[in-house]
Amino acid sequence: MLTLEAKRMGFHVVTLEPLPNSPTGQVADEQIVAAYDDLRAIGELGARSDVVTYEFENIPLDSVLALEADRRIVHPGSTALRITQERILEKTFLREAGIPVADFTPVRSRAELDAAENAIGYPGVLKTTLGGYDGKGQWVVRSREDAERAWTEAKGRALIWERLIPFDRELSIIAARNAQGQIVAFPVSENQHDHGVLATTIVPGRVEPAVAERARRYATTVAERLEIIGTFCVEFFQRGDELLANEIAPRVHNSGHYSLDATQISQYELHVRAVCGLPLVEPRQFAPAVMENILGAGAGDTLGGVDDLLRERDLKLHLYGKAHASLRRKMGHFTVLAPSIDEALRKAEHGRARLHWVEDRAAAAR
The missing domain is CATH 3.30.1490.20 (ATP-grasp fold, A domain)
Structure with a gap:
């Protein structure tokens, strides 16, 4: 999704991925097939790029440090990555920044x-x-x-x-910051998980304005202290009027997938703008939205019920091109827009019930 937005904006995309037919590799202009800790390949990526970024934080810190040592532009930089990929450093950073944590x-x-x-x-x-x-x-x-x-x-x-925090809701806020210090943010999202994997995102989250404003203030503090350039996310537990930060993701985030269809600018375009030094604009949501992740069931690799799903007028489906639908693997998502959150939730539940995994394509059509 990040690559598709970058290409729509006219950028040439080079990706480094261990798998030759990864979702990004299917749509990028060039692909370097190598491990994330292959410093020779990392150097090649830097030499072929004006700006290097990453879409998840479980990459070797040494790879980013090597790029920076070679005077390559990497956003977000090694400081943000070092702190956010190690939970003790992350929680200590949040506490010292005045942001409550468990x-x-x-x-x-x-x-x-x-x-x-x-x-x-x-x-x-x-x-x-x-x-x-x-x-x-x-x-x-x-x-x-x-x-x-x-x-x-x-x-x-x-x-x-x-x-262990007994919470009312799990929330997240996605924001972006550029090198000029401009920060913009999406509405607070309300998230529901299945065995630790994000299942549903409701936007805007059903919270009081004061809670949403505090989440934005905390996100601004994180961005400024870590000097993040790019899109990032802060996840929270809400307990009454209290917000406890759970973690920081220095990248585009699953709870922001809805932005491809429900806002005038997506989290991916904002990330591309931020890392490339382009102006940012405040996101504007068109209508209440619910995003449903499509998770593998470990019972077949073909998704059935797609025809029924696509009959819904206010629903957009995104499939990622992954070959195997292992248990709770994120294979795609759909987003529903509606006049109200309650209606969007009803439509999303109806859509989710239509989908099922099968062993072969013939069965998927039934």
């Missing part, structure tokens, strides 16, 4: 596991400090037995123990 403590040894049990207590969440996303590398712990099981399954990886 209580946390590092767990890098069995002694620290014992200390965390006493300091934070149950219920809690143990998370790997590096590499976790979409619910991976996380364990809810409600007893010593749970904590021991998580410690064993983590296999020596550094962890963070966070207090």
